[in-house]
Amino acid sequence: MKTYSPFISGAFVDWDGETLPSVDPATGQMWSTIARGDTQTADMAIRDADQAFRSGPWAKAGSAERADMLDCLADMLETRWEDLVTPEIRDNGKRITEVRGQFAGLHSWFRFFATEARKLRSEPQANSIPGVHSVGHFRPYGVVVAITPWNSPLMILAWKLAPALAAGNTVVVKPSEMASASTLEFARLAHEAGLPPGVLNVVTGLGHEVGEALVRHPLTRKVTFTGSDRGGRKVAEAASAGVIPAVLELGGKSPQVVFADCDMDNAVNGILSGIFLSNGQTCVAGSRLIVEAGLKDRLLSRLIDRARTLQVGDPMDPDTQVAPLANEPHLQKVTAMIERAKADGAICLLDGTATTAGRNGFYIGPTVFDDVTPGMQLWREEVFGPVLAVTSFTTEDEAIALANDSHYGLAAGVWTTDADKGARVAEAIEAGTVYINHYRSVDPACPIGGVKLSGYGRELGPDAIRDFCQVKSIWTGTKPVPDPFP
Known part of the structure; x- marks a missing residue:
């Protein structure tokens, strides 16, 4: 019986608190337990991610260096992806044929956004004001909270994590309490691949206990959520209290x-x-x-x-x-x-x-x-x-x-x-x-998202990295400022 604890600052946390069972859907029997995180665990993870965003190797890295780190993670996934297959299947019961198909290409999401990160640079802004020019700088938000579902935990995490990291953010993941094991194993591999401590933290537990605490934390700067429309409403409400932007990819009746x-x-x-x-x-x-x-x-x-x-x-x-x-x-x-x-x-x-x-x-x-x-x-x-x-x-x-x-x-x-x-x-x-005349295609270059109760915002696509950035406009005068009160 394996027990999983939260992954914070590049290591699994010593855990002696309450746990939640993880049940193998093929047998109906418990195969592991996960930590039942709380507000203190959430606070620890957010503060650690904020520290990693503000100081240390990740904070000092430019877009090219971040891209190199993502490429190293992709290299690790190309050789170690099979380590992640069994934990995901035992958590959510998905067929091994499907899981292997997803995970064999998991590295490609990080490789794609590593390439996109190298393209990210400041852009001149057109304006009609004489004597000044302006430049738009794409700055990361800071700590991003990513809440993922139980049906395809690692695939959907890759959609969120790869562009968020490529933009320079740090990420705290709250996986579904029904399927957390593969996300925790992935975080361990990401740290082994060279991702600095605190850049990716994982907190497990229940949504109303740890998930809400993560979204409402004063250091959280953006939220990305995939799940039911009921869960999406709760996330949107919690995010709005702190004026935090949220991307919601919710249910469907396609x-x-x-x-x-x-x-x-x-x-x-x-x-x-x-x-x-x-x-x-x-x-x-x-x-x-x-x-x-x-x-x-x-x-x-x-x-x-x-x-x-x-x-x-x-x-x-x-x-x-x-x-x-x-x-x-x-x-x-x-x-x-x-x-x-x-x-x-x-x-x-x-x-x-x-x-x-x-x-x-x-x-x-x-x-x-x-x-x-x-x-x-x-x-x-x-x-x-x-x-x-x-x-x-x-x-x-x-x-x-x-x-x-x-x-x-x-x-x-x-x-x-x-x-x-x-x-x-x-x-x-x-x-x-x-x-x-086909169905279910997905590609990192193509946006995903819904309308009506299926949510708002988009994941992936040509603007994915910029969606995890805020534009900072810097204006420079090229002529002396005239006396405003002649």
Whole structure:
């Protein structure tokens, strides 16, 4: 039984306080414990990060030196990424095939932003005032608090950490109490790679105890959060008390709009990828299938035939295609939403609770409901599980209206061989990201974020480093100042 303590100032803290259990979703058994951090732990981590920001090797480093440190971290990850695989799987139950795929490329995020850091420099500012010129200097905020979810802890941490460090900030991470182990192991590797003490601190514990204390701390200068819209509201409220900017990447109820002229095989693969990869536990999960009426029966027949063949099993087995949900409370939530959909009158074409009955661990298989109406809970609320809600349309305008009939707006998919139609519908859908004839792509050069209850601000993209900076304008007079009171 391994016990994880907070990682502060380049080392694991001696911990004799309360702990929280970490349960292996594949077995339902506890495999490790993590420290239940408190306000004192949060204060220690923030103050240490602030000290590292203001003095020492990180504070004295220029953008090129910071880039070199990120490259060293990338080098470490290229050779040691497999050390991180097992802790993440035992924490959140994700399939080893998916985790290995993510972690084998984890170094690339830090490599990309190391390159971007070398490009960061002051820029002349155009102005119309005679006798003066101005320059914009990009200055880091200081201490950034990053709060990460349990579904892809290290991948999402990389999205936040790489540009924040490239900009010159220091970072305190609060991982989900449901999946903290891989983040703590990563922090140890980052320190071994040469990241100075205090530049990356990790505090574990509950959101209302340690997370809120981190966000409300007077030395915190920016917050970046990924999680539910409920959690996002709490973070935004806490940040606003200190006038702290926050980036919120929240939930989704993403539509997949499928037209009758689509490439059927491509659409089926995209829908499967959108809702059943990671067992639906992704913010961009394509959980609402909006399909043209004339195609619906054929599409569903093929989709369900494929879904029935997916192999349920141990996430450590490379042949497993359906792994468990991440934790028991989430299993209970998803099960309750499936039962509610049945009671509301949706037609259950494939019941994942039946296909996984009797298994140890937190398993639910692919689930498909037809005749889901916009008034049903399954249409309106995020399941964050392998549950697909299906409805049909007859006109393009109806398809767009159904796609936009949601409080969320994170992502969407459009499937059609008509390029003009695809572009037109993608433009009309209210979402931060729209995919045409594919799904789930992500790249450090492309922004990620949502509209409506899916949050605000953007991660990644061409402005990612600058989003972790504040512009400081410096004006220089080139002519004598005239007497203001002649």
